[in-house]
Amino acid sequence: MTHNTYRFSLPLLLGLFFFQLFFFSARADAAGGDQWEFQLAPYAWLAGQNGTVATLPGLPPADVDIDFYDDILGNINLAGMLVGEARKGRFGLFADIVYTDIEMEDPVPYGVLYSAVSTQTKSWIVSVAGLYRLAEQQNRFLDVIAGVRYWSVDSDLTLKAGLLPERSITNSEDWFDPLIGLKGLSAFGDSKFFISGGLVIGGFGVNAVSDIFWDASINLGYQWTEGFSTTLGYRYLDVDYEKDDFLYDVVQDGITLGLSWWF
Numbered sequence: 001m002t003h004n005t006y007r008f009s010l011p012l013l014l015g016l017f018f019f020q021l022f023f024f025s026a027r028a029d030a031a032g033g034d035q036w037e038f039q040l041a042p043y044a045w046l047a048g049q050n051g052t053v054a055t056l057p058g059l060p061p062a063d064v065d066i067d068f069y070d071d072i073l074g075n076i077n078l079a080g081m082l083v084g085e086a087r088k089g090r091f092g093l094f095a096d097i098v099y100t101d102i103e104m105e106d107p108v109p110y111g112v113l114y115s116a117v118s119t120q121t122k123s124w125i126v127s128v129a130g131l132y133r134l135a136e137q138q139n140r141f142l143d144v145i146a147g148v149r150y151w152s153v154d155s156d157l158t159l160k161a162g163l164l165p166e167r168s169i170t171n172s173e174d175w176f177d178p179l180i181g182l183k184g185l186s187a188f189g190d191s192k193f194f195i196s197g198g199l200v201i202g203g204f205g206v207n208a209v210s211d212i213f214w215d216a217s218i219n220l221g222y223q224w225t226e227g228f229s230t231t232l233g234y235r236y237l238d239v240d241y242e243k244d245d246f247l248y249d250v251v252q253d254g255i256t257l258g259l260s261w262w263f
Helices: 003-025
Strands: 037-053 062-066 076-088 091-106 114-137 140-161 167-187 193-202 212-225 228-243 246-262
Touching: 037 091, 037 114, 037 228, 076 114, 091 140, 114 167, 140 193, 167 212, 167 228, 167 246, 193 228, 212 246
Parallel strands: none
Antiparallel strands: 037 062, 037 076, 037 246, 076 091, 091 114, 114 140, 140 167, 167 193, 193 212, 212 228, 228 246
């Protein structure tokens, strides 16, 4: 399946999920607890990368093509992810922290000038947002979130020697994007299985931020105890950022495996 198909089918699937949540929860009472609740959820994201990054001035951007289902395990150097949430009643705070270190080597489209291109991308993606619970029932809820996402991307690119000698380029950039979105959860009847998901968009091309980014995830989970659950899911992140000689137009997508504790 192509990425263009993902760009259509995943938002549609999430749209149906959020519609179902809102339809069944619209008449639900507000979450009225007067105690703080906290969540910690470390997870693994086996994320491939596809897109383009800048090379030398005068040369076209280099393609990055690492499929999570094919060769991602051989290209991840390090990855760490953590979600945290604190909530009291309808209001709360939400944070999502992602660090990835991914590298690859492929032939380059420059004829005999260079023989191959090697890329290594280290990125921090830190999202902090306030949340408001639109509706909640015993086994489902729907939240709206709004906040900011911080990006820090270090891209090391090496053009292997061909007719021309080896060249290395290092690009580093960090920026902030506004974000808005939805997240929710719905159990399957009275079972311990549930489906959860989130969709955020941001950037909007203002004040030197991303032209656009969107980030979607959907998960199948199992509630082992009242405070502990596990999830298996899929996440798709698409960002388009360009400033001066720095270009980062990349899709990261792949399987997620998560643990979650509420206390």
